[in-house]
Amino acid sequence: MIKHTAFALLLLTVPVLAQANAGGDTAGSSANTTARPVTGEQVYVQVCQGCHMADAKGGVGAGRIPALAKNSNLEDPSYPVSMIVQGRGAMPPLTDLLNPAQIAAVATYVRTHFGNNYKKPVKEADVKAIMGQ
Amino acid sequence: MQTHTTRRQLLTAIGMMGGTAALYQAMTTMGHAAETQFAGPPNLSGARTGASVLVLGAGLGGMLAAYELSKAGYKVRILEYQNRAGGRNWSLYGGDTYTELGGATQKVGFAPGHYLNPGPWRIPHHHRTLLHYCKSFGVSLEPFIQFNHNAFVHNEHAFGGKPVHFREAAADFEGNVAELLNKAIDQKALDAELTTEDKDKLKEALRGWGMLDADMKYKTNLLSSEHRGYERTPGGGVNGAPIPSEVFKFRDVIDVQVWKNMAFFMNHEMQTTMFQPVGGMGMIGKAFAKQVGGMLTYNAKVTKIMQDKAGVTVSYTDTATGKATEAKADYCVCAIPLGVLNQIENNLSGPKKSAIAAVPYGNQVKIGLQMARRFWETDDYIYGGHSFTSQDIALVSYPNYKLFEDGPGVLLGAFANGAGAFRLAGMTPEQRIEAALAQGAVFHPKTYRKEFQTGASVAWSRVPWTMGCCARWNEETRKQHYQTLVALEDRTVLVGEHASYVGCWMEGALLSSLDAITRLHKRALEA
Known part of the structure; x- marks a missing residue:
């Protein structure tokens, strides 16, 4: 758990990135009115799956979308949460799309599915701590 | 004879002395030509031998x-x-195969001459660099119909969830705003800001712009119908007289979708005139590739x-x-x-x-739907432009080519972003088409599914060579x-x-x- 605490502390000092401007050529429609996902599975299917795939195995082309299936990085619960909160490389921060409860739900979901078996649930408070709230 | 130098003479002189860059600088200072930073092709010469x-x-x-x-x-x-060369400048035609990350492969089945532009699809008139090289490399351009008053606006939470014509919603928005602003003037709320003369001028503008009647009201009448359209349009003979259309409830008109779409067309980059290459956006990439063909691996x-x-x-x-x-x-x-x-x-x-x-990169999703006949033209009088919706697909856009033909047409059945795009991207290509048909049918309920023939989709988060649509700076x-x-x-x-x-x-x-x-x-x- 030392690793976990150190990582969380480090993240606390990093400001969450401001919401990115969409910019460029966009559809020009108003905010989407479709009902938001609630459960971890719903969040995974409606958000994460768009890149990480239905089987969570990611994909390889000119670059690589990492697999979440059988991913030992997920042992540290702050790892998936920080990825969702901060993004990495092409992956955007998703805090403009997901609230702490949704992030906690989906982090718990990926840590307990796709060949991952890290049973301790991620709590909303853990997410808020990493977001510096 | 005038002795002072005219602006044109001055600019010509600056142009001759300092070249296009200096001319551009001077014109910008004088308030002209601020629409582009393109000052002509670069003047590079004298590379070291063998570099x-x-x-x-x-x-x-x-x-x-x-x-x-x-x-x-x-x-x-x-x-x-x-x-293939061209990168995100790309069109998918019948016979093409596309495999996204994750392995899903689509065989595109569009009729000859029809296409989906998964990436760029419209060119603003002030994108001078692109237009310059299109001309230099022989790319034919045609108008892209950006603004269509007769297309639809739809929000699940407004107008009872029914689509309305952009023309009607925008006219009612402006008419109501004009009426309210006039009321504020009459109630002396703007006395600190405006002189009596200014107030008179503004009232006149509000009357003319907002289609207000003699009592400065925006109402159901032939005046408002001139902007929003008629119940029965003016015609000839016995029934030639027009019948006005009913204005909407103000609470619906101030819905976010209405003003967002109005404001969308005011964006510098979205203003008419816009262009597209004849035969698909990918024609530009092909023309560039022809120039550098021998250098490509x-x-x-x-x-x-x-x-x-x-x-x-x-x-x-x-x-x-x-x-x-x-x-x-x-x-x-x-x-x-x-x-x-x-x-x-x-x-x-x-x-x-x-x-x-x-x-990070954006996650846009585009879906092309081929319909057996161009019902949006024949049944709804929609020729190009976009119908906007608050659903995941965000819009349906109507093709700007082969207008009036009897054969099929390929609609842009989605240009999703954000949450909607993630949802569509996570689906199989077949599920995406199904979602696009279900959502797009809100605009054309009788025909959308019936006339559908074949479709193709590109979710940019799964494009193997970019893993995203484009850079999202803040x-x-x-x-x-x-x-x-x-x-x-x-x-x-x-x-x-x-x-x-x-x-x-x-x-x-x-x-x-x-x-x-x-x-x-x-x-x-x-x-």
């Missing part, structure tokens, strides 16, 4: 760099991951970029044969999208690496990383829409390219 450049990525930015640098005398080679997956005092060494793997190779050159123009570049081993500086890692990342990202570092410079303030547009890639190679050439001459 070489390796261009990574055959998108428009990379190919323009290759074209101009080779014209200047450099020995240029381009490495491209795909077996396809199926080259870059795995390492290393520079030192002697030059640049790029390792790549032939994706067809698996063979690993090295390419060397004096300089490198790297036009690889940042998300991909971020995963390629390199010895660029720490700050440069941080900049490359700092910019104020913070711009401030922290932009100058570092675009700076020439030793022998390597980055090029692309991500290295511009015209992000997510082809123009940005081209302007970035011209700026980068101008600096690279200067560095090369100083070396």
Whole structure:
């Protein structure tokens, strides 16, 4: 758990990135009115799956979308949460799309599915701590 | 005879003395020509004999760099991951096959001459760099119908969830705003801001602009119908007299979808006139590729970029044969999208690496739907333009080519972003088509499913060679990383829409390219 605490502390000092401007050529429609996902599975299917795939195995082309299936990085619960909160490389921060409860739900979901078996649930408070709230 | 110099004479003189750049500077100062930073093709010449450049990525930015640098005398080679040049400038036609990350493969079944532009699809009239090279390289352009008053606006939470014509909603919005503003003037709420003369002028403007009646009211009558359309339009003979249409409830009219769509068309980049290439956006990439054809190596997956005092060494793997190779050159123009570049081993500086890692990419999804007949034209009198919706698909856009033909037409059945795009991207291609049909049917309930023949979709988050649509900067990342990202570092410079303030547009890639190679050439001459 030392690793976990150190990582969380480090993240606390990093400001969450401001919401990115969409910019460029966009559809020009108003905010989407479709009902938001609630459960971890719903969040995974409606958000994460768009890149990480239905089987969570990611994909390889000119670059690589990492697999979440059988991913030992997920042992540290702050790892998936920080990825969702901060993004990495092409992956955007998703805090403009997901609230702490949704992030906690989906982090718990990926840590307990796709060949991952890290049973301790991620709590909303853990997410808020990493977001510096 | 006038003795003072006219503005034209002055500009001509400046142009002759200082060239186009000085002319541009002067014109901008005088309040003209602020629509573009393009000052003509770069004047590069006198490259050292044998000097070489390796261009990574055959998108428009990379190919323009290759074209101009080779014209200047450099020995240029381009490495491209795909077996096709053009990058995000791309059209899908019948007979094409596309495999996304995750392995889902689509065989495109559009009729001959029809297409989906998965990436760029419209060109603003002020994107002068792109328009210049389209003309130079023989790309035929035709109008892109951007603004259509007769297309629809739809929000599940307004107008009882029913689509309304943009024309009706926009007219009612403006009419009501005019009436309210006039009321504020009459109630002396604006006395501090306006003189009596100003108030009279503004009232006159509100009456004329807002279609207010003699009592300064916006109402159901022939005046408001002149903007919003009629219940029965003016005709001939016995029933020639028009019947006015009923204005909407104000609470519906102030719905976010209405003003967002009105404001959308006011954006500099969305203003008419807009253009598209005849035959699909991909025609531009093809025309660029023709100019640099001999320099291209396809199926080259870059795995390492290393520079030192002697030059640049790029390792790549032939994706067809698996063979690993090295390419060397004096300089490198790297036009690889940042998300991909971020995963390629390199010895660029720490700050440069941080900049490359700092910019996430958008997740747009586009879906093309071929309909057996052009019912939006024959049944709804919609010719081009967009119907907007608050559903995941965000819009349905109507084709700007083959108008009035009896045969099929390919609609843009989705241009999703954000939450909607993630949802569509996570689906199989078949599920995406189903979702697009279910949602798009809100505009054309009787025909949408009935006339559907075949479809294709591209979710940019799953595009194997970009892993995203385009760079999403924000104020913070711009401030922290932009100058570092675009700076020439030793022998390597980055090029692309991500290295511009015209992000997510082809123009940005081209302007970035011209700026980068101008600096690279200067560095090369100083070396």
